[in-house]
Amino acid sequence: MAILVTGGLGYIGSHTVVELINNGFEVVIVDDLSNSERFILNNIEEITGKKPVFYPFDLRRKELLTQVFDAHRIDGCINFAASKAVGESQLKPVDYYENNLFSLINILQEFKKREISNLIFSSSCTVYGQADVMPIDENTPLKMPESVYGKTKQMGEEILIDFAKAYGRKVSLLRYFNPIGAHPSGKIGELPIGIPNNLVPYVMQTAAGIREKLSIWGDDYPTEDGTAVRDYIYVVDLAKAHVAALKKLMSDQSGETLIDTYNLGTGRGSSVLEVVKAFEKANAVEVPYQICERREGDITIAYADPAKAEKELGWKSETPLEESLRTTWEWQKYLNSRNS
Template sequence: MNVLLTGGAGFIGSHAAAMLAEAGHYVVIVDNLSNSDASVLRRLERVCGHPLPFVEGDIRDSALMRSTMKQHGVQSVMHFAGLKAVGESNEKPLDYYSNNVQGTISLLQAMDQCDVRQLVFSSSATVYGQPQYLPLDEAHPTSATNPYGRTKLHIEEMLRDVAASSAQWRFVCLRYFNPVGAHSSGLLGEAPRGTPNNLMPYVAQVAVGTRAHLNVWGDDYDTPDGTGVRDYIHVMDLVEGHLAALNFLQDNAGWSAINLGTGTGYSVLDMVKAFEQASQRAVPYSIKPRRQGDVASCYANPQLALNKLGWRATRSLQDMCDSAWAWQSNVGK
């Protein structure tokens, strides 16, 4: 199948590109490189054994999206392009609505004009807001608590409306929990610009010596060790879930929202210990007061993904840390 990856040079998009190419699909990447780097494309070529078609541009450019789809005979889209920092979204909400929501509208308009009706959307567990119960299943009420989460929820609702307008449309919204880890080659991984917003890349930078210590925000939660618990999922498990969703769309019209998580929660200190074992280095940390808005625990009920997609996560926390360290100590410095 000919698959267009928006944001395909990013962390998750690049891993999806490698996985799809290995599975025999023709992959074309569109990315504006606002939060990624062209060097990813060279590393992807090494991983895949051949270059992948790349178009530098913005998904808000409908004309570019149309021409790309027509030139490459695109049949399906995986939509990763989007701004994703919660804190930044509070500071720059217009940027987030423009890039994420307006960008998706432009993409859908281009798809409609090119008769491309299948899309796998990179959504997020942030659409659930503050957990009312655990584990989180897809029946949990949605209520985003920041502009980033609201853009994801708005896009999900928009896709549901589009799907209801015509039986030709096929959408799967994949609600990620906490993607971490790296490709087994050590050539692809998470390389955030500036200070990492997520735990694992921060821990990795402490281990490699880029940062002096980790701040642990609260150790008095109602969890086994007092630190926050989250559902971390290996990025390769995650992108295998995308392949399963792409296969699902071949036989299923309409709209679906499906969690991608492991169903197991790990604490901040669990992550620190596993990364120390992976790196054979100390990860110094300092306990700080809780951050406003953080919750004690958040983890998925992944049963629907198994039922609908035949998918489940198989990689352990140690697998996640081992692969992230291989990346960090190789090209992620």
């Protein structure tokens, strides 16, 4: 029983691969290494004792994807393959639409041709835009996202819903909030290429002296301390949710169309400054920062109501913020040792 994990050497993908292997699944990874590095594959093997099959190519190359499906009996797919930086997506919209949507369509063409089901889509809370009411549950109305990245996620969901309805397939749309942290082993974690676009990697690199100061994008939001509020979820907890969602899809024997949608978060919002202070406390380090103007595409506040995932998947996020941030620093120290 093989599960295709696209973007499987990336941040969330690599942690999900570990959890899949720990749950007895055979894993086939496709990753173009545009936002990951090959040594992660070896580290996955060190953590699990098993080395996944790995194909290094861009999913837009349909002929190579067909070869993977020819070579393996694929029983399902978890699709992480996407460009993900909100700020960059505003500067390179065409690149984001092409990469994030064409790769998904190519996977679905193979699923359609081979009558495969069980596809999990790495979606995002950005599909809600700036929600009017907190916390955000699955019945919260979708809005046009503020960023091109968010738009690609919303379009991807629509494509998958149409696919499932037209061909009677099973899909799960996982709308998660802000993943942070690293594996307890310290051997896999978020590995941004160039200047980080997400908060916690930038905090981590600033604490390590790689960046001079952390840029906080705006302190005039209508929040308690003026900085934007997000729901920060530990990446290993998030990875376990993917496995739970996959098991639910695969256990369904009704033969009917199944479209699951889950919000994955902690149910609690934390501001940017709260995260910075929690990181400093967890790791006994200082993070110098500067306040900058708001960044285009960012929203004010977003945090999840994860009750549906707990009820239907038996899953909930249990790792505290400070513990998540402690693992982040262990990952940075590992990277420092590799580069020394």
